[in-house]
Amino acid sequence: MAVTGTLFAQPANIAVSMTELKFSKHSEQSGIKSAFLAFLSDSCVMYNEGKLVKGKPLYQNRPDEEKNILKWYPDYIVAPEDGNLALSTGNYLLTSKKDGSKVSEGRFYTIWKKEGTEYKVVFDTGGETNDKYSGPGQDELITSPVSGRSFTKSEFDDFYNTFEEELLAGKLSRNLLPNDFIFVTNNLNNSTFGKAGTEVWKFRNVTKIEKLGSFFCSSGKLAAVVGKLTTMKEPKPKLCFTVFSVQGEYWVLNTFAITD
Known part of the structure; x- marks a missing residue:
């Protein structure tokens, strides 16, 4: 589910938003492991037990069978037009695949990097907050000027x-x-x-x-x-x-x- 270079014809904040939503859709339809392996950069790092570790192996080592469904959408983006990095943050919702009950809800934070004709994730984290998941398009997407x-x-x-x-x-x-x-x-x-x-x-x-x-x-x-x-x-x-x-x-x- 590659993000093609046509995105770069869009303003940076739109390109990042579209990529983030495709990432989430991939997760919802094909599973968390598949989505993260598709969108993470080989250079991606993540915070794990007090240190930064390579991100892809964390997902390569996950079981193929998914117990939960993870979806999210951005509500705040910072993306310089003349740069190669961008921040995307927003609300996520993790639910049980078995009965649809809520497992976790909060905010994610992602750093995206242009790599060739694609945006790839070079850092990703998140945690539970009082933010509420209302669904894509329901909350205003704020783009901070740079x-x-x-x-x-x-x-x-x-x-x-x-x-x-x-x-x-x-x-x-x-x-x-x-x-x-x-x-x-x-x-x-x-x-x-x-x-x-x-x-x-x-x-x-x-x-x-x-x-x-x-x-x-x-x-x-x-x-x-x-x-x-x-x-x-x-x-x-x-x-x-x-x-x-x-x-x-x-x-x-x-x-x-x-x-x-």
Whole structure:
């Protein structure tokens, strides 16, 4: 179920949205294992037990018999027109194949990369939240604008190090957040500045983040960082996933998610 190069004639956010929906349809019709093996890049990594591991082997080693049905749709996309990476996030629903009962519901996060004539998944994760699955086309698809200067990887790393220092001190600048952003902690979507600020304040002096990996767009206008977060109250590591894009002369925080 390949995604052909004709998608690249579309705006990047539309191409990513169409690819995401085809990915979900493949999962619903042919099974989770088949879909992920078809859409994951050979270079895909995933968070597993506190570290990043290769993604494809996780699915190659799954049983062929599926017990559940997984479907999803995007509701928020960040995709620079002049870059090779994009973020897609939205709502998923996992149900029992036997009786249709709900097994899990929440939010997924995917980094897509252009590889030849296809978009492929280079990172994917998710977790239960208070987001509700209503079905494709029922929720508004928000596409966050990306425009402005290009940054080097070194410039982004300097920015991120400062961001992390402030985060661990319980600080979150209002200027860092665009009008649309996703901020998920403790299985709750806290996507208002007031709620996000309250959550970050809880991090001060008790939190540690170990950086595990990162992704940097060829245009220098989008970046994602995957880390392992621990706190004194919750010593068991959790995934900390952040995505940033450029608006004008500055980086903004599009997505912040802490999940198991």
